[in-house]
Amino acid sequence: MSAGRADHGRGEPTPDQPAWLAAPSGQPVRVTDTTLRDGSHAMAHQFTAEQVRQVVAALSAAGVPVIEVSHGDGLGGSSLQYGHSLVDEMRLIATAREHAGASKVASLMIPGIGTRRELREAIEAGMQVVRIATLCTEADISEQHFGMARELGLEAVGFLMMAHMRDGDVLAEQALLMQSYGANAVYVVDSAGAMLPWQAAERVAALKAALDVEVGFHGHNNLGLAIGNTLAALAAGADQVDGTLRGFGAGAGNAATEVLAAVLDRAGMQTGLDVFALLDAAEFVVAPLMPFQPLPDRDGVTIGYAGVYSTFLLHARRIGKQLGVDPQEILIELGRRKAVAGQEDWALDVALELAAAKAVSS
Numbered sequence: 001m002s003a004g005r006a007d008h009g010r011g012e013p014t015p016d017q018p019a020w021l022a023a024p025s026g027q028p029v030r031v032t033d034t035t036l037r038d039g040s041h042a043m044a045h046q047f048t049a050e051q052v053r054q055v056v057a058a059l060s061a062a063g064v065p066v067i068e069v070s071h072g073d074g075l076g077g078s079s080l081q082y083g084h085s086l087v088d089e090m091r092l093i094a095t096a097r098e099h100a101g102a103s104k105v106a107s108l109m110i111p112g113i114g115t116r117r118e119l120r121e122a123i124e125a126g127m128q129v130v131r132i133a134t135l136c137t138e139a140d141i142s143e144q145h146f147g148m149a150r151e152l153g154l155e156a157v158g159f160l161m162m163a164h165m166r167d168g169d170v171l172a173e174q175a176l177l178m179q180s181y182g183a184n185a186v187y188v189v190d191s192a193g194a195m196l197p198w199q200a201a202e203r204v205a206a207l208k209a210a211l212d213v214e215v216g217f218h219g220h221n222n223l224g225l226a227i228g229n230t231l232a233a234l235a236a237g238a239d240q241v242d243g244t245l246r247g248f249g250a251g252a253g254n255a256a257t258e259v260l261a262a263v264l265d266r267a268g269m270q271t272g273l274d275v276f277a278l279l280d281a282a283e284f285v286v287a288p289l290m291p292f293q294p295l296p297d298r299d300g301v302t303i304g305y306a307g308v309y310s311t312f313l314l315h316a317r318r319i320g321k322q323l324g325v326d327p328q329e330i331l332i333e334l335g336r337r338k339a340v341a342g343q344e345d346w347a348l349d350v351a352l353e354l355a356a357a358k359a360v361s362s
Contacts, residue, residue: 020201024234028270032066032242033059033257034218035286036096037108038249040072041311042294046086049095051289055245058281060101062274064257066129068242069096070107072250072311073341074133075114075122081344082113090125097126104128108159110341111141116148123152132178133159133189135340136166139174146181157216157240158186162340164194164307168206175207175215185214185240190229191341193222193251193304197232204236216240219255221247222304224296226255227263234269245278245286246293251303251310253294258282302328306335315347323355330354 036055040047052069059067071077071089078085096105106129107122119130130149134142139160149156158178160171175186188203200217207215217233219226230241243257258278264271294300303313308331320327333350
């Protein structure tokens with residue numbers, strides 16, 4: 001059963017209190033769990049069908065309305081550049097649909113990686129929601145993909161990645177493009193976990209003021225603020241938010257779904273989530289399969305501080321170990337160069353340059 005909604009010291013905002021500190025209203029909020037997509041990065045894309053079955057069944061039983069399943073880099077992401085999946089993602093999507101019950105199955109799609117073919121295959125496998133992701137300044141490349149999604153009868157959600165790089169006015173312009181292409185909702189996506197709460201609130205508020213469709217927020221925990229930023233986004237009017245069980249995701253992970261459920265329950269928000277079922281799912285289903293617990297450690301915080309896409313963490317650690325270069329140095333330089341999704345090969349270039357400079361200086 002869900003925790004009771006007693007008022008545990010939930011104070012009302014004062015007239016001079018910043019908007020991002022205001023308590024979220026009691027409006028309904030849709031939570032999407034992306035353990036089986038964002039967590040794919042932390043798993044090096046090695047999820048098995050049995051693991052997907054267990055996680056989906058637990059999430060569905062806990063009342064999670066949307067469960068995202070795909071390669072970490074979305075449909076078609078299994079490749080040499082992004083990492084090969086252990087099990088074909090269409091089989092994983094089909095497994096998810098078989099055990100999702102009333103929950104919807106979603107997948108990520110990044111233009112340039114996913115194509116019409118993967119989209120059709122995913123629909124046949126049971127996908128019902130497609131989340132179309134672009135860099136926060138490149139929404140214009142998604143027009144064809146939203147058109148395909150709507151043509152094929154899907155719910156289509158826009159993802160503005162690396163949203164810390166631009167302010168709310170710019171993001172609103174990009175979100176309006178996605179809305180015009182047919183998006184049912186548009187997300188502010190803190191891919192680098194670089195935002196502070198008032199920045200998350202400002203960006204969400206800008207989209208809420210500009211759009212007629214729902215607004216979402218997806219946070220990473222590189223600065224330890226995933227839950228705080230999500231609450232700030234909700235205070236600014238977000239309709240949808242994301243989490244992963246035990247925060248299992250890229251970089252220092254995501255807002256933990258089970259923690260988010262408990263926090264939102266205490267805040268009096270309507271989620272339909274069973275807090276204790278999610279706590280059990282995190283502890284007894286997901287924790288045993290995790291190769292490590294993502295957290296804001298030295299390298300994780302560096303990602304948020306430098307504003308680097310969260311997926312670069314494992315690349316920087318692996319390449320740094322091979323070349324004898326501190327991963328922190330790699331991440332800081334990647335941040336200086338403003339590396340974004342799809343530029344993971346830069347990690348090797350940067351590491352080679354740093355190793356060469358180190359050799360010369362010695």
